[in-house]
Amino acid sequence: MWKLARIAASNLSRSRRFSTAIPGPCIVHKRGADILHDPWFNKDTGFPLTERDRLGLRGLLPPRVISFEHQYARFMESYRSLEKNTQGQSEGIVSLAKWRILNRLHDRNETLYYRVLIDNIKNFAPIIYTPTVGLVCQNYSGLFRRPRGMYFSAKDKGEMMSMIYNWPAQQVDMIVLTDGSRILGLGDLGVQGIGIPIGKLDMYVAAAGINPQRILPVMLDVGTNNQRLLEDPLYLGLRQPRLEGEEYLSIVDEFMEAVFTRWPKAIVQFEDFQMKWAFETLQRYRKRFCMFNDDIQGTAGVALAGLLGAVRAQGRPLADFVHQKIVVVGAGSAGLGVLNMVVQAASRMSGNSETAAKNQFFLVDKDGLVTTERKGLDPAAAPFAKDSREILGLGEGASLIEVVKKVKPHVLLGLSGVGGIFNEEVLKAMRESDSSKPSIFAMSNPTKNAECTAAEAFVHAGENIVFASGSPFENVDLGNGKVGHVNQANNMYLFPGIGLGTLLSGAHFITDGMLQAAAECLASYMTDEEIQQGILYPSINSIRDITAEVGAAVLQAAVAEDLAEGHGDVGPRELKQMSKEKTVEYVRSNMWYPIYSPLVHEK
């Protein structure tokens, strides 16, 4: 079941460089200045003279042809100057300035943009993804220069089937969709939430090598309940309260029908929907369309992999997972998604029913410990509500500190969106944990919403903890040459592989089996030595490697479930015959890599 034997291929792949073979020619239907203004095709000063002749570009560029490497160096030089020139300024100002310079390149020349992103992913992910993307969403109306992706609003009802054909690409593989109702831990940001699908899809390109010409970020604007935005004269979204009930669902239904009519093989990732719609839409669509909810399902897999790592970090056999006491703080889409998957895994591992597996897990929300006595208990949280007669001394609504002191959990996992709730007292109480290596997962985003900082965790809970956060923190210097390792427990380790594996499998649905395979693959990726050092997840620098492995695991699970219909020239029979190693190679070879292709004009 939970095999942890490391596959040889993953060792091999870590050191391998990605293929940089010259891709085939790329067909363009435009000429001249139109090409220079199209970031998909633009090479700026990099157009060779022959291509300038063929495409009507001669005279539209300075005469000297600059190589890709030179263009790359020039961009990095201006990025470094910006870093130097903004020294001493506030973190927010610096981050937004960095985002702007990257965004300008994104708008101008996608090939160069994605190459610098892939090569510098550790430095640039915190800008195009969490945490800076949160700040970008908060300031979107002021930052807006050019649209990116598509916007469907409540005013477009009845028009979406034709609107979808306004998108210029013939084929779309991956769509990330939000309604902006719960952007990271920042709440309802309305249309400004479009930054999240854009950032997630940048990660799809960087980590999974999805072709950027085949991605589509989408904002479904059904209004906002954020009064500040409704009153902001610069706000770019609909100025109306959010649609509710059937009215809301009819908009999402229409969008889904339109997408799958034009692109029957597309995959839609739901992102940052408020909890009620996150669960409802997942249930409504997962057996009709190829879709998943990243906050519920992607997060769950990443958390489960981390929790299994935490068992190994204690030097315990994996089977011990079922005895781990885990306190989950936050009963939203992410927290409940994690508990659902964790309970399923524990029940599989122990051979016991899910009810028995639940004993070790405790759920705390804004009103404290969730028990069966909770008034108006949310049906989604109900399966995890404790019977207060069974937990001596802890009643309905017990505070987090009471729960931690009484339970002495092995793991404290935060998905509450509330910065700092793992305060000094709570963290100090974790010193009494029954674990030899207590684990603190402060998974809320962005950084200021993390339940605690990495430094706080190591200082207050002790040096022997295992620490993970949703947004990146620097490793912590513990003195005496010792370092407290910081893991980034973020769904970015899974969603790109879930998307790519599903795409290449040609499956029409994303099943629990495929998601479980993804989590299992991530869980088995780290060596025992790494785990002993508190390293639960790979470095973001190897995100293409882990994504190739996860993608292959998802693809193989689809094959095993007889759902794989193949992709392009590779049919289901060929997929079935592929060994595990071959599948990883197949996935890897399908990753797009940014390199200038010769452009061929076709009318």
Ligand SMILES: NC(=O)c1ccc[n+]([C@@H]2O[C@H](COP(=O)([O-])OP(=O)(O)OC[C@H]3O[C@@H](n4cnc5c(N)ncnc54)[C@H](O)[C@@H]3O)[C@@H](O)[C@H]2O)c1
């Ligand atoms: N690291 C990751 O990969 C990842 C993935 C998904 C979500 N997240 C983060 O998790 C957070 C929550 O996301 P969500 O979709 O579940 O949101 P949500 O709004 O659905 O749920 C938030 C939950 O937190 C609870 N809560 C609020 N205040 C609390 C308090 N003081 N004490 C305890 N619980 C409290 C609420 O009762 C609710 O149950 C966000 O910050 C999001 O960025 C991180």
Ligand SMILES: O=C(O)C[C@H](O)C(=O)O
């Ligand atoms: O966006 C992220 O960084 C992770 C997650 O999807 C979130 O909503 O916080």
Ligand SMILES: [Mg+2]
């Ligand atoms: Mg999210």
